[in-house]
Amino acid sequence: MLFEKVLYPFDMRKASLKVKPYVMKLKEAGCREVHVIYVMVPSEWGLLSREEFDCEEKIEALKGTMDEGFVSGLLKIFRKMKEVATEFEENGVKTRVVLVPGELDETLAWYADKYGIKLIALGVTSESLSFFRVGKILDIIKAVSQPVLIVKTPEEEDGEV
Amino acid sequence: MPLFKKTLYSTDFSPLAEVALDYVKKLKEAGEEEVVVVHVVDDLSVELPDGTDLLKEEDVYKILPEVDQEYLINLIEKLNAVKEILEDEGLKVKIYLKYGNIPKQIVSVADEEKVRLIVMGAHGKGLLSEILLGSVSTDVIREAKCPVLIVKRREE
Ligand SMILES: Nc1ncnc2c1ncn2[C@@H]1O[C@H](COP(=O)(O)OP(=O)(O)OP(=O)(O)O)[C@@H](O)[C@H]1O
Numbered sequence A: 001m002l003f004e005k006v007l008y009p010f011d012m013r014k015a016s017l018k019v020k021p022y023v024m025k026l027k028e029a030g031c032r033e034v035h036v037i038y039v040m041v042p043s044e045w046g047l048l049s050r051e052e053f054d055c056e057e058k059i060e061a062l063k064g065t066m067d068e069g070f071v072s073g074l075l076k077i078f079r080k081m082k083e084v085a086t087e088f089e090e091n092g093v094k095t096r097v098v099l100v101p102g103e104l105d106e107t108l109a110w111y112a113d114k115y116g117i118k119l120i121a122l123g124v125t126s127e128s129l130s131f132f133r134v135g136k137i138l139d140i141i142k143a144v145s146q147p148v149l150i151v152k153t154p155e156e157e158d159g160e161v
Numbered sequence B: 001m002p003l004f005k006k007t008l009y010s011t012d013f014s015p016l017a018e019v020a021l022d023y024v025k026k027l028k029e030a031g032e033e034e035v036v037v038v039h040v041v042d043d044l045s046v047e048l049p050d051g052t053d054l055l056k057e058e059d060v061y062k063i064l065p066e067v068d069q070e071y072l073i074n075l076i077e078k079l080n081a082v083k084e085i086l087e088d089e090g091l092k093v094k095i096y097l098k099y100g101n102i103p104k105q106i107v108s109v110a111d112e113e114k115v116r117l118i119v120m121g122a123h124g125k126g127l128l129s130e131i132l133l134g135s136v137s138t139d140v141i142r143e144a145k146c147p148v149l150i151v152k153r154r155e156e
């Protein structure tokens, strides 16, 4: 089953939403489960140990160690991802929504192996692939052992969702 | 939505490109109808204009030494073999054998044919077997306007 379980990294940008219809369409080719993941990179969220935040309670529990504004930021992201997941659920695809702290490439590679992911679907901006920002996306493709679907969005069509 | 209706399969006939072919076949279930199969050569003993169509422009064979001619004939056979495999799956197939800069030619066929997706391996026949992402894949990811599916290893 080549497309059975898809990992869909979501980062609150329009570019990451662009890949959604493709993943939806893959249901016809056997996609049964979609994991929507947000990686909490240390440069934005500080150093946290690897943990899978897959419900609001776990995120709320961060209030002890993390600034409240940060926690409500995470909750906002989580709820948006749940919204995205609902669309898949309504289409008969199982979903999991999760936030995981760590570096982007390492975390996605670790998660994909742990959950037997078959395909990683990345929505990126064309600019993120430019020579000025070499690395990020290409590093993900290098780090993971699963096939990667890359859907590009022109920079000017990107923005916060 | 016809997202996968027409795809481009780029192959260097390496084992990983063969794995990519499984994905091309599978996409039929998600609405794929037509596949454009592309191979590009950049290593002939005579320099030809970038983008020369080695299936249509038969005249160029006259200026090529015999070794090159045999090499190309062999590649055409391989392309036809892939075509047959995909036609057996019920797909419409078009093949291309181009001369020139490899990633540039792949992207230009993708544009001309207005394909919806490019399917290719993460690496290929390059000499470094430990390479994680080949130069052709890297450039196609950067330059292509359509989505790209980069296939890694065979699924167990
Ligand atoms: N000549 C070619 N024609 C068509 N497709 C190609 C060609 N060469 C490579 N490809 C495609 O690109 C994929 C990756 O190959 P690439 O050439 O980038 O890796 P490599 O050979 O391991 O490294 P490099 O060529 O940089 O040494 C292949 O699996 C194939 O799908």
Ligand SMILES: [Mg+2]
Pocket: B012, B124, B125, B126, B134, B136
């Ligand atoms: Mg190569």
